[in-house]
Amino acid sequence: MGFVGTALAEMTMPQISPLAGEPIERADAERLAGVLKALADPARLRLLSLIQSAPEGEACVCDLTAPLGLSQPTVSHHLRILTEAGLLEREKRGVWAYYRLVPSAIATIADLLTPPRKRATKKAR
Amino acid sequence: MGFVGTALAEMTMPQISPLAGEPIERADAERLAGVLKALADPARLRLLSLIQSAPEGEACVCDLTAPLGLSQPTVSHHLRILTEAGLLEREKRGVWAYYRLVPSAIATIADLLTPPRKRATKKAR
DNA sequence: TGCTGATATGCAGGCAGGTCGATGCTGTTG
């Protein structure tokens, strides 16, 4: 795998609804899995959390290394994965690289997991 | 993996809110990551989808191997992981093992991810 | 221009995880 790329964007609003009505296609499953893989790591979850709770909602690598207890290269690596998954966006200012959450990116994932229209459906079949 | 266990249940309702206010603790990050790992696989996402959309909302291994295109041992393996993560529940009837989604298990995960504010809803309504 | 600090990338070791074939278990059936 590793082809995550802009995976999230590609299924952002589609009607795939993973756990909704009919069985999902293999391609959709792979894309959703790709994004979830990016999330399924303690270090990366903490990174998202740290960045999101940072002063301006943004943080540079140097601010994240210490709290995570990981080397700088490793932190950069995780940030890269999160960025490619469409969860973070990077902005380089001077020598620093500031990362911040992509608005509603995670909410999108949550929506994809949450059975679409709950109140209606969920019964008949 | 391995320690996933009833991971979901252990953080079901807590106020950890992964991406909410303050940075999450390492332990919480590991548990959430554990459950997400269970979800972050194409085969498992399709299994959940297949089971959820099956006739009675349940399915036995023999019904899942073909559509997935994986061997029976492999399917059993994935079902085991999903079950240990608290996403599926198993009921053995005769020679067959029926699996079904744990009510609101996935919705719980979605809630944990959905954060920032508008966590309104809790989804009932 | 040369030096220093902040990041990114390359490389490699080690472990986690997906998949399958073989095998063991346990009810079901004749």
Add this chain to the structure above:
DNA sequence: CAACAGCATCGACCTGCCTGCATATCAGCA
């Protein structure tokens, strides 16, 4: 009781991924 079918488990293979060290990049500065 023997034969069989549905599942789980075991062992093994291989790929993928996390992490750190060394190094390459690049911007700011003397």
